[in-house]
Amino acid sequence: MTPMNRRNTLKTLAAAAAGSAAIPADAAANPIQLHVDLEVDMAKEKEMLNNFKTTFRPAISRQPGFVDVKLMKLRKALMGNAPGSFNYRLLISFQTEELRLKWVASDDHQKAWPTIEKNLKGAKLGVLLYDIA
Secondary structure, eight states: OOHHHHHHHHHHHHHHHHHHHTSOTTGGGSOEEEEEEEEEOGGGHHHHHHHIIIIIHHHHHTSTTEEEEEEEEOOOOSSSOOOTTOOEEEEEEESOHHHHHHHHHSHHHHHHHHHHHTTEEEEEEEEEEEEOO
16 A cells, blocks of 8 residues: 555544544434335336435435435235235334434425325325334
């Protein structure tokens, strides 16, 4: 590694360490995960998937406290019952519930969520909030 590359690498590592220090120490103790069951209109599935990838995921990813987001399509119930007519589940994780609520109140959310919602049958949702142990 050249001295110039080593210097840039050390600067990058220092910046990353400083950034992680900005996260409150108790934030990791209160992570949450929201499960949102969606009944996607299968005639609009392709549009919904595109909107998730190009609009929703980028918008939520830049929010303070964001941890992860996944969109899952139900294949089948192996045990127990399938969740009614819901065919997709959106999993959203944040460091705290308070940070998730700030995302919900943000302009980014007000612009991104309708790109998903417009592809649902009616306004049917199932929403469960979990504390992550």
